[in-house]
Amino acid sequence: MGENGFLRMVRALSVKRDVIFAIAALGLVVLASLCAPLYARVAGVDPFSSNVAGTAVRHGQTLDLMQPNDNPLHLGLTPLGPDWSAGAYSLGADSQGRDVASRLLYGGRSSLLIASAAAFLCLCLSGSIGICAGYFGGWVDILLSRLLDILWAIPVYLFAISLSVVTVGHGIHLGFVTLGADSFLIPIGIIALVYVPYAARPLRARVLSLSRADFVTAARGMGASDFRILRREILPNLAPSMVVLAPLVLALCLLAESALSFLSLGVQAPSASWGTLIQDGEGLLYTRPIVAIAPGVAIVITVLALNILGNALRDYLDPKGAGR
Amino acid sequence: MIAALLSRIGQMALVIFGISVLVFCIFFATPGADPTARIAGRGASPQVMERVRAEYGFDRPLPVQYMRMMEKLFVSRDLTSFVNHGQQVVPEVASAAPVTLSLVLWAAFFWVIGSLGIGIVSAVMRDSWVDRFLMVLGLVGLSMPVFWLGEVVNLFTQSRWHDTWMFRWVPPLGYVPLTENPLGWARSLLLPSLTLAVSFMGLYARILRSELLSAMGEDSIRTARAKGAGPVRVWLWHGLRLSWLSYVSLFGLDFAQLLGGGALLTEVVFALPGVGRLTYQALATLDLPLIMATVMYAAIFVVIANALVDGIYALLDPRIREGQHGR
Numbered sequence: 068m069g070e071n072g073f074l075r076m077v078r079a080l081s082v083k084r085d086v087i088f089a090i091a092a093l094g095l096v097v098l099a100s101l102c103a104p105l106y107a108r109v110a111g112v113d114p115f116s117s118n119v120a121g122t123a124v125r126h127g128q129t130l131d132l133m134q135p136n137d138n139p140l141h142l143g144l145t146p147l148g149p150d151w152s153a154g155a156y157s158l159g160a161d162s163q164g165r166d167v168a169s170r171l172l173y174g175g176r177s178s179l180l181i182a183s184a185a186a187f188l189c190l191c192l193s194g195s196i197g198i199c200a201g202y203f204g205g206w207v208d209i210l211l212s213r214l215l216d217i218l219w220a221i222p223v224y225l226f227a228i229s230l231s232v233v234t235v236g237h238g239i240h241l242g243f244v245t246l247g248a249d250s251f252l253i254p255i256g257i258i259a260l261v262y263v264p265y266a267a268r269p270l271r272a273r274v275l276s277l278s279r280a281d282f283v284t285a286a287r288g289m290g291a292s293d294f295r296i297l298r299r300e301i302l303p304n305l306a307p308s309m310v311v312l313a314p315l316v317l318a319l320c321l322l323a324e325s326a327l328s329f330l331s332l333g334v335q336a337p338s339a340s341w342g343t344l345i346q347d348g349e350g351l352l353y354t355r356p357i358v359a360i361a362p363g364v365a366i367v368i369t370v371l372a373l374n375i376l377g378n379a380l381r382d383y384l385d386p387k388g389a390g391r
Numbered sequence: 392m393i394a395a396l397l398s399r400i401g402q403m404a405l406v407i408f409g410i411s412v413l414v415f416c417i418f419f420a421t422p423g424a425d426p427t428a429r430i431a432g433r434g435a436s437p438q439v440m441e442r443v444r445a446e447y448g449f450d451r452p453l454p455v456q457y458m459r460m461m462e463k464l465f466v467s468r469d470l471t472s473f474v475n476h477g478q479q480v481v482p483e484v485a486s487a488a489p490v491t492l493s494l495v496l497w498a499a500f501f502w503v504i505g506s507l508g509i510g511i512v513s514a515v516m517r518d519s520w521v522d523r524f525l526m527v528l529g530l531v532g533l534s535m536p537v538f539w540l541g542e543v544v545n546l547f548t549q550s551r552w553h554d555t556w557m558f559r560w561v562p563p564l565g566y567v568p569l570t571e572n573p574l575g576w577a578r579s580l581l582l583p584s585l586t587l588a589v590s591f592m593g594l595y596a597r598i599l600r601s602e603l604l605s606a607m608g609e610d611s612i613r614t615a616r617a618k619g620a621g622p623v624r625v626w627l628w629h630g631l632r633l634s635w636l637s638y639v640s641l642f643g644l645d646f647a648q649l650l651g652g653g654a655l656l657t658e659v660v661f662a663l664p665g666v667g668r669l670t671y672q673a674l675a676t677l678d679l680p681l682i683m684a685t686v687m688y689a690a691i692f693v694v695i696a697n698a699l700v701d702g703i704y705a706l707l708d709p710r711i712r713e714g715q716h717g718r
Contacts, residue, residue: 217409220697221690225652225670229414229686232674233421318534325536326656330674345539352542353550360546363539370534378530 079383086379089372096369100175107173110155112166114173115337119164123147123156132156132164145354161347161358170344171361177340178366181254181333182321188259189316190309193266200267201274202293202301212271219264227323230257231332249335258323265319266312273308277301307384314377318370325366341366403698410690415457418683419449426679430473447473464684474678484666484684490566491665493576494658495649497584498591503642505592510599515626517604525596532593541586541660548582564662583661587654591645595638602634609633636707640700647696651689 080086107114121132133144146160149167158167200211218226231254238248246252277283278301286296327333328342339347341362348359419426428435431443444450448459463470468481509529513522548558560578567575606612607630615629645653655667662668666685673681 213406213409216406217413220406220410220693221414221686222648222651222653222693224655225686225689228655228670228674229417229682232677232679232682233418239421322536326538329536329538329656330659330671332674342536345536345542349542352546356546359539359542363536363543366539367531367535371531374530374534 076380076383080379083379085375089375089379092368092372093376096175096365096372097179100172100179103169103172103176107166107169110157110166110169112155112169114165114169114339117163117165118160121160121164123160124154125150132160146351146358148355149357158357158361159355161344161355162351167344167358167361170339171341171365174339174341174344174362175365177251177334177338178321178324178328178342179369181251181258181324181340182317184251184255185258185262185320185324186313186317188255189262189266189320190313192259192263193270193312194305194309196263196267197270197274198297198301198305201271202278202297204275204278208271211267215264215267218261219268223261223265223323224326227257227261227327228330228332230260231327231330235332235335249338251334251338254324254327254333258320258327261323262316262319266316269312270305270308273305274301277304311377311381311384314373314380318373318377321366321370321373325362399698399701403694406694407691410694411461411687412457414683414687414690415460418679419456419460420453426473460683464687470680470684472673472678472681474673474676480681480684483669483681484688487664487666487669489568490663491650491652491654491658491667493569493580494584494587494654494663494665495646497577497580498587498649498654499642499646501585502588502591502595505588506595506599509592509596510603511626511631513596514600514603514607514630515622517600522600526600529593529596533590535590536656537587537590538656538660540589541583541657544582544586545660566663566665580663583657583663586661587649587657595641598641599634599638602637603630606630606633636704639707640704643696643700643703644693647693650696651692652685 103114119133122129123132124130130147132147134147136143136145146162146164147156149157149159151157156166156168158171161167161170196211196215200208221229234253234257235248238250239246239253283296283300286300291299324333324340325342325345328340329346331343331346333342334340336343344362345359348355348357348362351358427440427444427447427449430447431439435443448456451459460470464481468479470480472478472480472483509525513525516522545564547553548561549564552558553561561582562575562579565579567579569576603626611633612625612629615625620629652667652670654665655670657663658665658667659671666689670682670685673685
């Protein structure tokens with residue numbers, strides 16, 4: 068895909084209403100997440116430390132963050148609910164008295180960072196595997212394909228859970244490489260790895276058909292080396308397939324990250340991602356549903372936008388496989 | 392034919408062996424993740440660590456440990472939990488399996504019915520607002536995290552609207568065995584299985600629609616139309632016949648993945664005591680043998696299901712059987 072091809076694609080896609088919606092939504096989510104520290108400073112809230120004894124100002128009145136329950140004896144505490152203003156505690160507080168809105172924004176930072184890094188890593192790995200298996204063939208292909216078969220057979224979430232459960236709380240110590248238990252690199256690596264079979268299979272098939280194409284035979288006939296063929300012929304033609312996969316893999320990574328964090332196996336405290344927030348809100352589901360609902364809505368909007376974008380890209384670049 | 396079957400079985404055995412090695416390595420040979428430390432607890436003295444290591448056989452070479460573990464899992468089936476001493480893992484999994492099976496069967500029922508309906512309606516009314524609406528709905532369905540959707544469902548059916556006429560029938564979270572009370576069984580599984588089915592419904596409806604639309608361009612459809620077949624016959628009989636192969640093969644894979652533990656999150660949110668929830672509970676206590684057993688069984692189950700799907704596919708599609716369509 069040359070520069071002209073790219074421009075043509077942008078022009079063709081930018082007239083579609085659903086693509087405009089998707090890009091606007093994604094831009095908004097990313098921008099909001101980037102502004103998380105700004106919001107926390109302006110509103111004067113700390114999203115990470117517990118603030119059970121804190122107060123918030125509503126309509127000129129100072130209210131405790133943890134309100135006594137309505138039952139006759141006023142037993143137990145319920146966090147302050149949302150008032151939908153723009154200031155501090157606009158979405159209320161969670162069970163630790165932390166500002167839900169600021170946690171939502173910070174959670175978006177973690178979720179988006181982990182998911183996009185994992186998707187990038189996954190595509191790099193899958194691309195390399197696809198090229199090795201598809202272009203060189205022979206025993207390399209057999210070995211890699213069998214390996215993918217094995218990974219493919221383990222249900223994705225179970226695989227991710229298995230890898231997380233042995234690293235959670237301990238981190239990874241591999242010779243001179245040490246990753247702390249709270250390092251984002253652990254969930255990134257795990258999520259990237261579990262989706263490799265998903266992305267590597269179509270890429271391998273594409274490389275295989277490309278390496279049998281006439282222009283590759285022609286290049287080889289003209290004496291081009293393998294490296295030159297890969298760089299000049301295969302890679303540029305593989306790029307569209309990777310571009311189509313990117314938003315879809317990113318969407319899957321985001322969902323996987325939220326599931327892992329929901330099971331407390333993803334990002335570790337004090338960091339939080341959208342999945343962690345849903346987990347936090349589970350205990351308050353019937354009294355303060357906003358705590359669990361809001362991060363889920365953020366996930367749905369982001370994943371939906373990515374899926375719309377991915378489908379539009381596929382329709383444009385790969386019309387035969389359209390509609391999936 | 393027999394040679395192909397044998398080679399297929401050989402490949403399957405190889406993949407199963409690979410899976411067992413991989414899963415074993417994840418749990419017992421990950422560098423830096425020492426299972427002894429897990430069992431002995433934080434800050435255990437070196438003597439305690441040494442005793443645990445000897446008792447569980449972690450001081451033996453890895454291949455020996457692997458063989459012993461496989462023997463306990465598949466031959467003697469007396470692998471015990473690291474956490475609840477004396478609790479056997481295999482019967483535990485076996486007793487949880489019917490719950491998962493019931494849940495996934497109901498979900499599959501809903502997602503097949505739903506996706507057939509949505510897919511056919513959108514294909515017939517393609518490019519109308521109905522089609523566009525249904526496809527967006529499908530996309531929303533497959534963009535929702537299933538555990539979050541489950542919580543939203545719980546919020547409305549257990550709390551907010553529980554006392555209205557709509558959801559008064561919803562039983563409290565949990566499972567009722569079929570043998571105890573068939574109606575209660577169906578009621579306790581209705582909402583969980585619908586929740587689980589939503590994302591698949593979206594995905595399958597989209598696939599069916601695109602397959603149906605591409606089938607409509609085939610010569611056989613044109614012939615059928617020319618011979619005077621009505622729209623119902625063209626779409627439901629000729630159209631589905633051309634497009635159901637990829638639907639069925641995909642269905643087999645997803646069904647197996649769900650049975651193998653893909654329904655974990657749904658079971659957790661709806662408190663259904665299936666294999667997934669068992670795994671989840673083992674996560675909290677880091678009970679490695681239990682998690683390993685469920686992952687191993689799941690993977691082997693998926694491999695066998697894949698082979699079955701391939702076999703059915705080959706039986707149904709003469710192009711593959713004759714090897715003309717081979718990869």
